[in-house]
Amino acid sequence: MKNIILIGATSAIAQALGRQLAARGARLMLWGRSADKLEIVAADLRVRGASVDCDAFDFDNFAAHPAALERARKLGDWDAVFVCHGSLGDQKLCEQDFAAAEKEFRTNCLGALSFLTIFANYFEGQGRGTIAAIGSVAGDRGRQSNYVYGTTKAAISTFMQGLRNRLHPKGVRVLTIKPGFVSTPMTAHLKQGLLMAKPDKVAKDILKAADSGKAVLYTPWFWRWIMLIIRLIPESIFVRLKL
Amino acid sequence: MTSPTPLQSWGRYPAAQQTVRPLHWRTEPLPAAVPGSVLAYGMGRSYGDACLNDGNILLPTRELNHIINFDPETGVICCEAGVSLDEVLQLVVPHKWFLPTTPGTKLITVGGAVANDVHGKNHHRAGTFGCHVTRFELLRSDGSRLLCSPTENAGLFAATIGGLGLTGLITWAEFKLRRVDNALIQVESVKFRNLEEFFTVSAESDTGFEYTVAWLDCLATGSGLGRGHFMRGNHAGPDHTDCEPHSEPRLNVPVDFPDVALNHYSIKAFNELYYHRQLPRIRHAVTHYDPFFYPLDAINNWSRIYGRRGFFQYQFVIPFAKDHGAIREILTRITASGQGSFLAVLKTFGEVPSPGMLSFPKPGITLALDFANQGPATLQLFTELDAVVLAAAGRIYPAKDARMAPAMFQRGYPQWQQFQEYMDPKFSSSFWRRVTQPA
Ligand SMILES: Cc1cc2nc3c(=O)[nH]c(=O)nc-3n(C[C@H](O)[C@H](O)[C@H](O)COP(=O)(O)OP(=O)(O)OC[C@H]3O[C@@H](n4cnc5c(N)ncnc54)[C@H](O)[C@@H]3O)c2cc1C
Ligand SMILES: NC(=O)c1ccc[n+]([C@@H]2O[C@H](COP(=O)([O-])OP(=O)(O)OC[C@H]3O[C@@H](n4cnc5c(N)ncnc54)[C@H](OP(=O)(O)O)[C@@H]3O)[C@@H](O)[C@H]2O)c1
Numbered sequence: 016m017k018n019i020i021l022i023g024a025t026s027a028i029a030q031a032l033g034r035q036l037a038a039r040g041a042r043l044m045l046w047g048r049s050a051d052k053l054e055i056v057a058a059d060l061r062v063r064g065a066s067v068d069c070d071a072f073d074f075d076n077f078a079a080h081p082a083a084l085e086r087a088r089k090l091g092d093w094d095a096v097f098v099c100h101g102s103l104g105d106q107k108l109c110e111q112d113f114a115a116a117e118k119e120f121r122t123n124c125l126g127a128l129s130f131l132t133i134f135a136n137y138f139e140g141q142g143r144g145t146i147a148a149i150g151s152v153a154g155d156r157g158r159q160s161n162y163v164y165g166t167t168k169a170a171i172s173t174f175m176q177g178l179r180n181r182l183h184p185k186g187v188r189v190l191t192i193k194p195g196f197v198s199t200p201m202t203a204h205l206k207q208g209l210l211m212a213k214p215d216k217v218a219k220d221i222l223k224a225a226d227s228g229k230a231v232l233y234t235p236w237f238w239r240w241i242m243l244i245i246r247l248i249p250e251s252i253f254v255r256l257k258l
Numbered sequence: 259m260t261s262p263t264p265l266q267s268w269g270r271y272p273a274a275q276q277t278v279r280p281l282h283w284r285t286e287p288l289p290a291a292v293p294g295s296v297l298a299y300g301m302g303r304s305y306g307d308a309c310l311n312d313g314n315i316l317l318p319t320r321e322l323n324h325i326i327n328f329d330p331e332t333g334v335i336c337c338e339a340g341v342s343l344d345e346v347l348q349l350v351v352p353h354k355w356f357l358p359t360t361p362g363t364k365l366i367t368v369g370g371a372v373a374n375d376v377h378g379k380n381h382h383r384a385g386t387f388g389c390h391v392t393r394f395e396l397l398r399s400d401g402s403r404l405l406c407s408p409t410e411n412a413g414l415f416a417a418t419i420g421g422l423g424l425t426g427l428i429t430w431a432e433f434k435l436r437r438v439d440n441a442l443i444q445v446e447s448v449k450f451r452n453l454e455e456f457f458t459v460s461a462e463s464d465t466g467f468e469y470t471v472a473w474l475d476c477l478a479t480g481s482g483l484g485r486g487h488f489m490r491g492n493h494a495g496p497d498h499t500d501c502e503p504h505s506e507p508r509l510n511v512p513v514d515f516p517d518v519a520l521n522h523y524s525i526k527a528f529n530e531l532y533y534h535r536q537l538p539r540i541r542h543a544v545t546h547y548d549p550f551f552y553p554l555d556a557i558n559n560w561s562r563i564y565g566r567r568g569f570f571q572y573q574f575v576i577p578f579a580k581d582h583g584a585i586r587e588i589l590t591r592i593t594a595s596g597q598g599s600f601l602a603v604l605k606t607f608g609e610v611p612s613p614g615m616l617s618f619p620k621p622g623i624t625l626a627l628d629f630a631n632q633g634p635a636t637l638q639l640f641t642e643l644d645a646v647v648l649a650a651a652g653r654i655y656p657a658k659d660a661r662m663a664p665a666m667f668q669r670g671y672p673q674w675q676q677f678q679e680y681m682d683p684k685f686s687s688s689f690w691r692r693v694t695q696p697a
Contacts, residue, residue, distance in 0.1 A: 027321075051285050059324035063349065200282055200321070 016145060016225065018093045020044045022130055023100025024069075025052045027199035028149065030059075031218035032097060037065035044087050045069045047100075074100060075121050077129040084133050092141070095225065096134045098127050098148035103201050109163040116163050124167035128174055135178050138187040145225055146182075147190040148175060152233065154193070155242045158258040179230060191231045192221055195238040265316055268561055269305035271568035271631055271660050274312035274688055284322050284338050284429040288399055288684075289315070295686035296399070298423045300367035301342065304374065305571045306660030307688035308422055314686065317427065319369055325349065326430055333435035334392070339369030339428040344504075347547075351503040355435040356493070356547070358390035362603075364504075364552050369428045374657040375420035375617040379469035379491075379551070382608030386619055387433075388419035389610060394431035399684030403429070408613070417680035420614025422656060424690055426682040441501050442494035443469070443550045447541045453484030453582055453589070460606050463490045469550075474602040476627060479593050483586070486604070494544055504548035510558040564630050570660060572640060573626035575607060575619060576652030584650035585623060588643055592627065595639045602627045615677050618655045626658065637661060656689060667693035 019036055021029045024045035033043060037060045045060075047053045050071035057067040070086060072079045087093065101123050109116035127148055138144030153161055154168030172191050179189035196202060198211045205211075212235050220234040233239035248256070265278060279289045279296075288296065294314035301320065302309050310316070322340035329335075330353040335346065343357060344364040350356070359378035366376070375388040384390070393407035396418060404426075406415040418425045446467075450456045456472055463470045467490035474486040554560055561569065576584050603626045607619045629636050644666050647654065653670025654662050668674055674694070 052283055055283065055285070055324050058326055062325040062328045200280070203280055 016041075016094050018042045018044075018091060018095075020046065020087060020093055020096045022046045022096060022098045023074075024056055025049065026099045026101070027201075027214045028194070028197060028217055028221075029097065029099035030056055031214035032099070032221060033060045033065070034063055035215075035218050035222055037061075037063035039064075041065050042091075043067045044090070044093070046074075046083060047071055048074055074126045077126065080126075080129050081133050084137060088137075093137075093144070095145035095147065096130070097221070097225075098130050098146075100126070101149065101201070103161070104164050106161050106163055119163055120167055123164065124170045127167075127171050131171075131174060131178060135182060135187070139182060139185050143186045145188045145190065145228075146175075146178065147192060147221065147225055149192045149194065150175075152193050152195050152238050152242050156245050156253075160258060188225075188228050190221075190225055190229060192224070193231065193233050193238065193242075195233070195235060195241070265299055265302060265310075265318070267306055267309050267660075268303050269568050269570055269660060270561060270564075270566070271570065272307055272310070272312075272688070274307065274310040276311050276314055276316045278316050278318060280318045280321060281340075281427075282321050284324075284395075287401060288397060288427060289317070296684055297687045298339075298369060298373070298427050300340065300370035300373075301365050303363055303366045303370065304656075305569075305658045306656075307692065308374070308656050308659070309370075310688040311686065312688045319367060319427075322369075322429065327432075328353075330355070333437060334432060335435060336430060336432040337368060338430045339367060339372075339394075341368050342366065343368070343371065348503045350435055351438075351441050351547075352501050354438055354440070354501060356438045358434060358436045359384045359387055360551055362552065363555055365555060368431050368433075369423075372419055372428055372431055373421060373423045375612055375614040375619075376657070377607070377619045379471045379489075379605065381610070381619060382464050382470065382606060383468055383610070384436075385608070385610030386420075386612045386614070386617055388613045388617065391419065391431055391433045391613075394418070395429045396426045397429050398426040399682050414680055416613055416615045417677055418614075420612065420617035421677070421680070422616065422689065423687060424681045424685050426685060438493045439496040440494055440498045441503065441547055442498050442544050443491045443547050444494045445489060445491040445543050445545055445550060447543075448488040448490070449486075449539050450488055451485050452482060453586060456484055456486065456488065456604065457582065459488045463488065464606070464608070466490075466492075468492050470605065472604040474589075474604045474625070476589065476592050476602040483589055483593070486602075489550075491550060498544065500546075502546075504546070504552075507556050507558050564628075567631040567633075569631050570629045570636060570640070571626055571658040572629060572643065573624060573655040573658040574643075574647045574652050575622050575624040575655070576647060576650040577620070577622040578606075579650065584646055584652070585625065587646050588625070591639070591642060591646070595635075597629055597632060597636060597639060615673050615680075616656075616671055618653065618657070620653075622652070624655075626655075656693075659689070662693065664693050664695055 019041055021033055023029055025047045043065045045053050045057055053069040053071055057069050060067050070083055072083055104119040134146050148171055150172045151168040153165040154172050157165050175189050175191045182189060194217050196211045197214055197217050198207055199214055217234045224232040292315055296315045296317055297311040299309050299316040299318045319340035322338035324338045326336040333355045343366055359380050361376045361378055371387045372391060375386045377386050396404045396406050404411050448459050450459050469491040472486050472488045478485045606623050607621055609621050612619050
């Protein structure tokens with residue numbers, strides 16, 4: 016895994032991934048919506064040992080996705096993609112205004128599925144590659160506090176299950192990443208308690224899972240057990256909980 | 259967005275409540291239309307209230323942590339102001355470069371290093387951190403971005419170095435590193451029996467050693483007054499090749515210690531043990547830079563051993579005097595007070611002028627001591643010490659201070675009024691309001 020595309024490269028988790036990949040001397044392609052920010056990240060990763068290109072375009076315009084891959088392919092072959100963009104959204108607003116929910120779906124879910132689709136075909140054709148995308152523990156069970164976000168992440172997770180099933184015989188690996196709370200701009204408004212992991216730690220787990228060909232990663236590890244318990248709670252009890 | 263997690267300074271005193279607005283990108287403007295004043299907050303390694311802004315807004319800078327450029331040929335590094343010295347070392351040591359000077363912790367930001375114009379064990383050779391800064395960008399509340407260097411916006415350059423974060427936000431800074439052959443330090447530790455011996459060892463060490471500092475046993479009295487260990491070191495020569503940077507600390511103090519843990523007797527026992535641990539007068543060793551410069555970084559959150567009431571550090575500088583009368587008097591008073599100090603660090607400052615208008619270091623001798631917060635008794639002792647420091651034409655280090663009176667600051671830093679011309683009208687701090695309030 017040396018030639019890697021980071022989608023949503025300005026996200027805190029993607030930047031942490033980028034730094035660890037740079038230390039390995041990786042060749043990186045950064046995708047994002049803001050050319051300024053991408054250039055800041057690119058310069059940093061170059062100093063840290065990576066060779067880096069950037070491409071800024073509008074993620075919410077899905078027609079632009081295949082063209083971005085074409086431009087990347089002109090620079091050479093790619094071994095892996097990490098889909099990292101996302102937004103937490105305003106649950107309360109989405110409850111009242113479906114237009115807001117639709118926008119969350121567009122960015123968080125449909126955009127991701129569009130990227131997954133084109134990379135599935137690209138890697139399938141190549142007969143190798145790793146596709147990783149960041150879902151969330153929030154996708155494991157719908158909860159009143161963030162079920163719109165949770166639904167976008169659940170869709171990614173189910174979609175990837177199918178992709179994994181489809182691409183396994185073709186030598187393409189599919190990794191679903193389910194972080195718990197990570198201390199990033201997305202969660203800056205939440206209390207920075209004991210459950211908050213550092214992006215560095217999460218990135219380390221992600222690379223280890225990608226290197227070893229794992230299918231589903233909970234990071235940090237204890238979220239696997241927390242979510243197991245949460246999924247096991249019978250619906251008749253769950254409806255009474257304020258989660 | 260508002261973070262409910264309160265921000266503190268290292269001494270955890272005074273308590274302050276502020277709205278927290280983390281900065282994310284150096285190209286973004288300062289938070290617009292916020293009520294009250296703003297202040298950058300690095301890693302909160304200032305002991306007192308220099309990094310606090312009670313009732314107002316703090317702007318944490320740690321996410322401005324991108325390297326902009328590093329040239330392994332020339333050793334010039336340019337990075338965002340939230341990059342930590344820890345991160346700089348990780349990057350540059352494998353290329354055989356080192357910080358031009360470093361404080362006793364690597365867990366500070368470049369912005370904090372500039373804003374307090376920090377000093378290290380090589381002050382007598384290298385001067386302060388600001389001496390090695392070639393330029394930086396200052397973002398002012400009117401939206402302007404000013405490139406500051408010794409030749410461009412030179413007034414703001416001088417005001418911002420040691421400017422306590424009050425001239426605006428440093429978004430990035432460029433500085434020159436120091437060439438090394440490896441990550442190791444050749445150390446000598448020399449025992450001295452009293453203050454006289456300290457000054458003799460110090461004088462004979464300044465020429466042959468880049469790094470000098472002494473650990474002082476503040477509880478020893480009478481003929482032993484001022485006994486301690488003198489540490490001196492140089493970067494190890496090219497016959498060593500280890501260029502591994504440091505690794506993460508493994509120890510942590512997860513909760514506050516009860517207030518009784520550190521009392522006079524436990525400190526006395528500690529100091530006795532420390533003084534006597536070395537039997538021969540001079541000891542040689544080659545050690546990694548990490549334990550040499552940053553022994554306290556090995557334990558995360560060590561300040562919690564002082565309990566919830568927090569603690570103070572008292573650090574002053576006084577010009578050299580033949581009879582060392584002031585320093586002797588201060589040590590005597592501290593000993594007599596029985597409010598022992600866990601750590602007492604003694605060092606001489608050299609002649610290299612600080613570029614900053616309000617920089618703390620000046621030629622002379624500096625002493626830094628920790629005190630558990632025992633309320634009025636501790637504050638009373640400091641007031642007594644202040645008088646001695648002032649009479650000796652000395653001053654106190656704002657980065658360590660939580661309590662000095664306005665007169666103490668204003669007499670120690672007579673340039674403070676001139677400095678005000680360069681302040682950003684939207685920036686303020688708890689420290690600044692305290693030391694400039696009318697008497
Ligand atoms: C164990 C220990 C040992 C120490 N040893 C030494 C020593 O040997 N020598 C020494 O000189 N100091 C020493 N210090 C003090 C420390 O180096 C300084 O207080 C330093 O400034 C802390 O940096 P910080 O990034 O934590 O900044 P903070 O403490 O968060 O802030 C310090 C000041 O810098 C300003 N600031 C921070 N970032 C910016 C920015 N981007 N733009 C504008 N202003 C900014 C803040 O507003 C504030 O005024 C020590 C501290 C500790 C805890
Ligand atoms: N933080 C957590 O606790 C947590 C937990 C579970 C899962 N996750 C997931 O982890 C991933 C990374 O998040 P993070 O925590 O690192 O957050 P982050 O730092 O806030 O990053 C969010 C990223 O998404 C991009 N983005 C948002 N809306 C976009 C749009 N419409 N078009 C293009 N890009 C857009 C942002 O781009 P700009 O920089 O240009 O704004 C940024 O790169 C996300 O998928 C998130 O859902 C996070």
